[in-house]
Amino acid sequence: xxxxxxxxxxxxxxxxxxxxxxxxxxxxxxxxxxxxxxxxxxxxxxxxxxxxxxxxxxxxxxxxxxxxxxxxxxxxxxxxxxxxxxxxxxxxxxxxxxxxxxxxxxxxxxxxxxxxxxxxxxxxxxxxxxxxxxxxxxxxxxxxxxxxxxxxxxxxxxxxxxxxxxxxxxxxxxxxxxxxxxxxxxxxxxxxxxxxxxxxxxxxxxxxxxxxxxxxxxxxxxxxxxxxxxxxxxxxxxxxxxxxxxxxxxxxxxxxxxxxxxxxxxxxxxxxxxxxxxxxxxxxxxxxxxxxxxxxxxxxxxxxxxxxxxxxxxxxxxxxxxxxxxxxxxxxxxxxxxxxxxxxxxxxxxxxxxxxxxxxxxxxxxxxxxxxxxxxxxxxxxxxxxxxxxxxxxxxxxxxxxxxxxxxxxxxxxxxxxxxxxxxxx
Amino acid sequence: xxxxxxxxxxxxxxxxxxxxxxxxxxxxxxxxxxxxxxxxxxxxxxxxxxxxxxxxxxxxxxxxxxxxxxxxxxxxxxxxxxxxxxxxxxxxxxxxxxxxxxxxxxxxxxxxxxxxxxxxxxxxxxxxxxxxxxxxxxxxxxxxxxxxxxxxxxxxxxxxxxxxxxxxxxxxxxxxxxxxxxxxxxxxxxxxxxxxxxxxxxxxxxxxxxxxxxxxxxxxxxxxxxxxxxxxxxxxxxxxxxxxxxxxxxxxxxxxxxxxxxxxxxxxxxxxxxxxxxxxxxxxxxxxxxxxxxxxxxxxxxxxxxxxxxxxxxxxxxxxxxxxxxxxxxxxxxxxxxxxxxxxxxxxxxxxxxxxxxxxxxxxxxxxxxxxxxxxxxxxxxxxxxxxxxxxxxxxxxxxxxxxxxxxxxxxxxxxxxxxxxxxxxxxxxxxxxxxxxxxxxxxxxxxxxxxxxxxxxx
Numbered sequence: 001x002x003x004x005x006x007x008x009x010x011x012x013x014x015x016x017x018x019x020x021x022x023x024x025x026x027x028x029x030x031x032x033x034x035x036x037x038x039x040x041x042x043x044x045x046x047x048x049x050x051x052x053x054x055x056x057x058x059x060x061x062x063x064x065x066x067x068x069x070x071x072x073x074x075x076x077x078x079x080x081x082x083x084x085x086x087x088x089x090x091x092x093x094x095x096x097x098x099x100x101x102x103x104x105x106x107x108x109x110x111x112x113x114x115x116x117x118x119x120x121x122x123x124x125x126x127x128x129x130x131x132x133x134x135x136x137x138x139x140x141x142x143x144x145x146x147x148x149x150x151x152x153x154x155x156x157x158x159x160x161x162x163x164x165x166x167x168x169x170x171x172x173x174x175x176x177x178x179x180x181x182x183x184x185x186x187x188x189x190x191x192x193x194x195x196x197x198x199x200x201x202x203x204x205x206x207x208x209x210x211x212x213x214x215x216x217x218x219x220x221x222x223x224x225x226x227x228x229x230x231x232x233x234x235x236x237x238x239x240x241x242x243x244x245x246x247x248x249x250x251x252x253x254x255x256x257x258x259x260x261x262x263x264x265x266x267x268x269x270x271x272x273x274x275x276x277x278x279x280x281x282x283x284x285x286x287x288x289x290x291x292x293x294x295x296x297x298x299x300x301x302x303x304x305x306x307x308x309x310x311x312x313x314x315x316x317x318x319x320x321x322x323x324x325x326x327x328x329x330x331x332x333x334x335x336x337x338x339x340x341x342x343x344x345x346x347x348x349x350x351x352x353x354x355x356x357x358x359x360x361x362x363x364x365x366x367x368x369x370x371x372x373x374x375x376x377x378x379x380x381x382x383x384x385x386x387x388x389x390x391x392x393x394x395x396x397x398x399x400x401x402x403x404x405x406x407x408x409x410x411x412x413x414x415x416x417x418x419x420x421x422x423x424x425x426x
Numbered sequence: 427x428x429x430x431x432x433x434x435x436x437x438x439x440x441x442x443x444x445x446x447x448x449x450x451x452x453x454x455x456x457x458x459x460x461x462x463x464x465x466x467x468x469x470x471x472x473x474x475x476x477x478x479x480x481x482x483x484x485x486x487x488x489x490x491x492x493x494x495x496x497x498x499x500x501x502x503x504x505x506x507x508x509x510x511x512x513x514x515x516x517x518x519x520x521x522x523x524x525x526x527x528x529x530x531x532x533x534x535x536x537x538x539x540x541x542x543x544x545x546x547x548x549x550x551x552x553x554x555x556x557x558x559x560x561x562x563x564x565x566x567x568x569x570x571x572x573x574x575x576x577x578x579x580x581x582x583x584x585x586x587x588x589x590x591x592x593x594x595x596x597x598x599x600x601x602x603x604x605x606x607x608x609x610x611x612x613x614x615x616x617x618x619x620x621x622x623x624x625x626x627x628x629x630x631x632x633x634x635x636x637x638x639x640x641x642x643x644x645x646x647x648x649x650x651x652x653x654x655x656x657x658x659x660x661x662x663x664x665x666x667x668x669x670x671x672x673x674x675x676x677x678x679x680x681x682x683x684x685x686x687x688x689x690x691x692x693x694x695x696x697x698x699x700x701x702x703x704x705x706x707x708x709x710x711x712x713x714x715x716x717x718x719x720x721x722x723x724x725x726x727x728x729x730x731x732x733x734x735x736x737x738x739x740x741x742x743x744x745x746x747x748x749x750x751x752x753x754x755x756x757x758x759x760x761x762x763x764x765x766x767x768x769x770x771x772x773x774x775x776x777x778x779x780x781x782x783x784x785x786x787x788x789x790x791x792x793x794x795x796x797x798x799x800x801x802x803x804x805x806x807x808x809x810x811x812x813x814x815x816x817x818x819x820x821x822x823x824x825x826x827x828x829x830x831x832x833x834x835x836x837x838x839x840x841x842x843x844x845x846x847x848x849x850x851x852x853x854x855x856x857x858x859x860x861x862x863x864x865x866x867x868x869x870x871x872x873x874x875x876x877x878x879x880x881x882x883x884x885x
Contacts, residue, residue, distance in 0.1 A: 091624070091750045121748070246879070273880055293778050294537045294568055294875060301880015325748035332786060335846030385846050386789035389797055406747070406757040410727070410798060417730040417763040418800075 021046040022397050023059040024376060027068030032075050032353040033367035043073060045374030048396035053368050066392065066399075068378045074348065075368050076131025076375030076395060077383075078355040080286045081266065081320030082327045084125055084133045085115035085156055085163050090324075099140030099150060107232075108224035109151030111137045112167030121324055122158050123404035128328025129383060129390045130321075131158055131375040132165070132365050134355065136240070137172055139182075146182040148197065148221070149173050152228065153240065155361055159395035169359045170240035170264060171232045176248040176298045191251060197221060198259050201229040238262040238359075240286075244269035245298035253281050264358060267291075269299035272306045275313035284316040284358045289337040307350070308341030318355035319347070335384030347384055459560065461610035463599055468496040468857025472507040473838060476516025479808040481523040481827035491521060493834040496857035501828050514852070520843050522808055523828050524579025524835030524855065525784050528741045528815035529721050529774035532570055533563035533598075533606070534583055537778065547586035548593065552630050552637055553650050555618065556678035557593035559585045563606040566874045569778040574600050574861045576782035577837040577850040580611060582819050584721075585619045587696040588629045590637065590646045592619035594682055595694055597819050601855055615820040617718070618686045620647070622697035622706060623752045644705060651713040654683030692718035692820050698752035700725035707736055719818040721774065722746075724756035730767035739770035739818040743780070744791035761788075761810055762795030762802045770817055773810040784811045789844025807844065833857075 022045045029041035031053060042057035043050065059065060088095030097114045115135065125133070137151035150172040155165040173179070175190065183190035200219045204226045210216045211223070219226060231237035239261050241252045249268060256263035265271065266286045271278060278285060289307040294300045303309075310317050319337060321330030330351055338347040356366025364373050374397035381388025393400040471493040478489040478501065490505035491498070507513065536543040545562035548554040563583060573581065579600050585592035595617035598609040622643065631638030637646050657680040664673055685691035693710070697703050697720050710717050719739040720726060724747060726733055726740040733740055740761065747756025761771040773788045775781035792807040816826025825833050834857035841848040853861035862868050871881045 089748055089751055089754060270880055272883075290779055290783070292782075293572060294878075295778075296538045296540075300538075300875065300878045303880070303883045305883050322745070326745050329745055332790075332846055336783070336786075339847045339849060386786045387793050387842070387845055389793060406755075407798075409755055410757045410759050410763070413727050413730075414759075414763065414798065414800075417727060417767040 020397075021051075021060055021063040022374070022394065023063040023065045024068050024073055024378065024394075025059065025065055027071045027073040027378060029053060029073045029368060030348065031368040032349060033369040035369070040069075041073075043368055043376060045376070045394070045397035048374055048398075050368060050370050050372050050374050052370060066378070071391065072379040072381070072383060073368070074129070074377050074379065074383050075352045075366060076377055076393065077129045077331060077351045078318075078361075078366060079125065079130045079133040079321055079327050079330055079351075080318050080355045080358075081136060081288065082133060082324045083111065083135050083138065084121055084158065084324065084327065085117065085119055085135050086111060086137075087121065087324050088116075088119060099138045101140045101142040101147075104222035104224060105151070106147035106221065106225050107149040107151065107171060107228040108222070109137055109149075110154070110167055110228075111135045111151060112154030112164050115154070115156060115163040117160050117163045120405050121327070122160065123401070124325070124406060125327045126158050126393055126400055127390065127402065127404055127407075128321075129331060129377040129379070129393060130327060131377070131393065131395045132156065132361075133158060133327070134169060134359055135163075136170075139174065139178075141182070148182065148193070149225075152237070153359075155359055157395060159398060159400065165364070166361065168231065168237055169361075170238045171229070172240050173242070175241050175243040175252055176245055177296060178242070187248065187251070191255065194255060195259070198229070198233055198261075201226055201233045205230055205233070232261060233259065235260050235262045238264045240264045240266055242266040244296070244302075246270040246273040246301065248298065249274050250277065253277060253283065256283070257281065268310070269306070270301040271315075272303065272309035273301055275310050275315060278310070279314040284318065284354070285310055286318045286320055286355075286358070288320045288322065288333060289340070289342075290322075290333055304336070304340040307337035307347075311342055311346055316354055316358060317350050318358055319350040331384055332386055335382075335386070338384055344384065459558070459607065461612045462605065462607040463601065463603070463610060463612060465496050465601075465856035466858050468493065468834065468854075470494045470508075470511045471514060471834075471854070471857065472511040473514045473516045473521055473836070474507065476519045476521040476838065478521040478828065479523075479804055479843070480829070481808055481812040482829060483805040483809070485803075485805050489516075489521070491516075491828060491836065493836065493854065493857045496834050498828050498830050498832045498834050498836075500830055514838065516838060519851065520839040520841065520848070521828075522577070522785075522837050522839065522843050523812040523826055523832075524837055524853065525577045525811045526815035526819070526826060527573070527578050527581040527775050527781050527784060527811075528719065528739075528772050528818045529776045530573075530581045530583055530781055531586070531776070532573060532581065532583060532778065532781070533565060533567045534559055534585075535778075536564040536567035537569055547588040549586075549588035549629055552589050552626055552646050553591045553679065554585075554589050554593050555591040555650070555680075555682040557585060558596065559583050559593055559619075560596040560606050560610070563596070563598075563609075565603050565606055565609060566872045568872045568875050569781070570600060571602070571872060572778070573781045574853055575850055575863070576784065577839070577843075577853055578781055578784065579835040579837070579853060579855050579860075580816070580819070580821065580825055581781070582617060582694070582815075584617065584694060587619070587621035587625045590621060590626050590643060591650060591683070592621060594691070595619055597821060599855055601860055611821060613821075613824070616682075616685065616691045617694040617819070618682055618691050620693055620695045620706075622695065622702045623699065624750050625696070640702070644709065647706075647709050648712070650683060651687070651709070651715075654680050654687055655713060658684040658687055687713065687715050689716065692818075694719050694721060694818075696721045698722050698724045698750075700728040702752075703729060704732070707732075707738070718820070719772070722753070722776070724753045724760060727757060727760045727763040728755075730764045730769055733764060734767045734769035737770070739772055739814060740764045741772035741774040741815065741818060743773065743776075744787050744794065758791055758794035759798055759800065761791045762800050765802060765806055765810070766795075766800050770814045771810050772814045772818055774815070785839075785843040785848055786846055792844060804842075804844065
């Protein structure tokens, strides 16, 4: 079965990407949309978009057919919390474009530039079923002026072609310990500084012409940073705030309420302790649910039940991977959340439709619905489990190669390690 | 054949070491730093109906496992349960030996990770073989309990990899204790942490001193081994001379290196690249010692047969790669390929989160291997986190399998232990329950977390 599918896919790969009709037939289609699960369904993708999904879908003549009988079909997974396309080897600075120490670019730094679709990390993530990602900038702290914001996140596609889907999907900010550190050593200083900055952005917004004539007062941030923050103060671009301590989460919620900001919380190690307040504010949360150690004084209340408790309170959550090279573990993180109380269907939503919704991409990706872009994964078992793997990955209707540099290394050395006899190794 | 000969030789050298009172053994001879761990009286227990992975390669469905006097008494399908045994219903569940992590920094890199708790690297000189990691361990580290909830019953705590010689490791039983001595695994040999590659050359090259290159690393090892061989010769000469005159002056650093030359202290070598592992094998050959384990070893799959022939274990991950140039070639199938070549494969954590999910990491490697055409079964894969780390740590005569006579370190899992859905329902250490997921008494926070916010739920 696996072999037959592989042959079919190799054939599919030879065709021009997305320029034809693909029919994935016979699988249990977990749409993550209003259609729910389709026991034995057909998914039709034409010119890169989903044109039909259901139990009684006729396969048009000439369509490329992939038999997924007995398999699970899900939407492609959407990764959050990593910077795919901006990093290669962590210790090699020239290959790390996740952050900047430039004087005048804090909010203005844009992760939608400098993306590298040839990154070795992309096929590795894709072999974990990940088809899209929110490439998220990180701080690059160096001596001297500490930047307030890490910059703007971008939505990207992982099919090896030009990566950018949408730039400016969120403005990234750290609060709590890290934010206090950058503001001179106290949480209070950061909260005051942020309010002052946002007031200046509003002021700048009404005096751009005067500012450019040199007739406005001096502002703390550069012109580029001010421009980048205008959509944030207007509530159009979400502010993605990494924060953990329950009290700090309350401070972030208050800041957003008072300043009219659209907020996304990230990490939220003690989120469960203020879950009702987060839910009442309608604020979504990105989190890594396996982070249950009291790694700092702001995560003393970390617990494996965080994801389940947030979801039970009505918070929309998305589950992150373990970062860049280890982003493929995202689905296992969702599985661990399920093992610790999160409904399994809800757990699958945290890595598909929920991140799409949180970043304003649900009209394009995140579920298998007519009109959306044709990202799908065929699995040989439960997508959340360590015991299952993707058999095939499609992005915009095109079959992705099921190889990476790592599998090429494996295949190069496999013959030299193989046992002399056949049979199970025990 | 060769392996058997070597194992025999190793056992002999241990016996020899025990029979002598070398200068180096002063501390132990006086009872300093000895284990004070004494297991409580164990209730005779019968776990009935579970699928048991024995750690010897077998998978026994619907098995009965008898634990008595803190030891594994009997295992098999359809065994009669003697009277007076506490019955544990294992139907629908899985049983494995207690998990063993061959690479941990728990207690030495304690949570919260504040500078005051950073006690893993004595990064002031490239050779600090004189330090013992057990003198850094804070038993209150909340991660010990989390690892217990993840089924980990024994673990080796290692110094960090900043130095060529990082110091002595220590093996612990993962039992609650106020002191490090109360956790020490009775009779476990020490290890010596040796580090290859980027870390030492970065740390010391950055300070403008040697080693600044890989060749500097190797010169550093060889110089130290020359000193250790000389120290050993002087000691042996004094012993052979009927201990006439003053004994040679004791040197803490050379004590540990000489112990490694004698084979009493097991060499635990942090080394990523295949070419560097081959160099380290030659360094060991030059000075006549053995490397017990290569740790991290992302490129072990490239020299899997060599490592099997040399009988050197490989402790690695499935998922970690790419942080450094030396880890760029990490692949999911590393451990399975080592196993396929007949070697001793280990999945380790080196991490306070992963140590809670060793079964899942092994499951990822096993599943990836199966997909690649390597027929690795659960019976082999469970050895990567039980019997094989026990061998790497020199405690395989006591733990790591469910053979009669072994310590009753056992985990009852809610599901297939390689799956994300597996939770440790109950953990026995020396036959004593040390974790029960349904019993709040075992979820009490450590001293540090007591009275801190947000402790009302088990982690």
